[in-house]
Amino acid sequence: MNPREVLPGLVLLAVIAVLPLVASNVVLNFLLSSLIVALAAQGWNLLGGYAGQLSFGHAAFFGTGAYATAVLQIRYGVNAWVGLAVGIALGAAVGWVIGALSFRARLRGSYFALVTLAFAEVLRILANAADFTGGASGLLIRLSPGVENLQFASRAAFLWLLASAVAAVLLLTAWIAHHRFGAHLVAVRENEDAARALGVDVLRTKLRAIALSGGVTAAAGCLYAQNFLYLDANIAYGTWISIEVLIACVLGGTGTVLGPVVGALALHGVGELAKLALGRVAGPVPGVDLVVFGALLILAVAFLPRGMMAGLQRLTRGLAR
């Protein structure tokens, strides 16, 4: 593992972890929601970035994690930490099933994007209709702060938990990137036929990638549920999360270790600024931050094809010269 690759990320997270000592609640809320998206985006990056399979439906995993944690606690009185573990496992399982169905049918590119979107929508409609998910009125997790319940009275403690989760996935991603599995992922992304010719089991590599990706994104969903203590189908399985994780990765740099984290923070930062700036002028206007998200996606594809990380590297190299 190259320390230069993970060090900036760990430093960034350490800075975020110290911030609660000085920053206001507004800043902490911003960091909490950004890091949840960052964690989910790290999951997307493993499949979309390293393995090159663009998913438009990562809400399927996020929602599964969130609902697993919430339903287990509310309906069965299961401990939240166990709920987190089950949520991650279920997310990975849903990933594996979607992958097994669509990769076996040789779907890629536009087709894979469409089918993941459809799976997420099916889950959303089902969660909205079923009884045990609380239907359209959603689920409320009982407030009972305590480490054993994965709830914290202070935002700072939750932020530390989130930052450590993001750091753990950062290390995992960096480890994968420098090992055989990572090389297989990149080989599949760059040229499936060539990878197969060299003896890479393409289907198995993709399945592992989507299961891993689903597990990480499901973890983000679990932590979302524990942080906000409320869920409904449009939050958990909504298209917003599918879109935000995708944009965060593209903006930060797909297939890079740090890209999703940097991208998520930048995306949310710009979104909040846009809301603030326009809010001053015209009062609250719905959808402004999303207009900015969409515009950033187009601009990133057009002008930063390898993401902010590559852009930053070019910049620092230019300055060093």
Next chain:
Amino acid sequence: MPLELIAEAVANGLLAGAAYALVALGLTLVYGVLHIVNFAHGALLSVAMFAAWGLHAAFGLDPYTAILPLAVAFFGFGYALQRWVIGPASHGDDGNTLLVTLGLSIVIENALLALFRSDTRTLGGDAGFDVVEIGPMLLSRPRLIGFGVALVTAALLWALLALTDTGRAIRAVAKEKLGAQLCGIDPRHVYAVTFGLGCACLAVAACLLLPTFYVNPRVGNAFVLVAFTIVVLGGMGSIPGALVGGLFVGLVESLGGLLLGESLGQLGIFLIFILVLLLRPTGLFGARA
């Protein structure tokens, strides 16, 4: 169940299917030539519906009168969008085009939301309740007109592709881009023309839908996944496929709603979609594997 009820559901399904087919026609045309799924299609339909609604609200222009000018305007809009935004931004990479059209759809949908809020608007008046009696059935007049215009539009599109030089150029680029380029065809121009034609189809669809439908910033979404389903069902890029697929999906939705209730109808569309993608991704009329 009385036979007239079923007959009416079949007729209504076919009429609704014609509007779906028109939306799907634009999508399939763009896919057939550019080989990308245009994710902004639904958002562009919302724009077209707002435009048709705005023309009626501001100038009292009847939606049927607005078809021609709006189609021409949307052709230009689509041409510009592909030529100067989508094309240059995606550097000729299919994955990028997918992302750029996704970005466009997010921008358009939320800009409409910011401008018009989430209120639902209709044309007002009672045009939507105007019915025609055919045998034992009562059919909505705007939907009958829509059915006719949709068929005419599909025929015109087919004639354009089959008989004109522009159509020949479009088909050439769709089949063999490099070869077409060597014959002096500018693929960027052809891509933009195709995208413009797709948008013109949307403008026609919007004018036909407006009398019986509502307008809000997310209205296009209701159609876009249905349109994707139709395109996948009919075979990506196939015009007869889009027509038959559209009518079929309209029929399934109408009969499904009659037999199973409305809420499950939505699920049925997605399930058809996933099943077709998994089992027969080339669709019923698709040629390429």
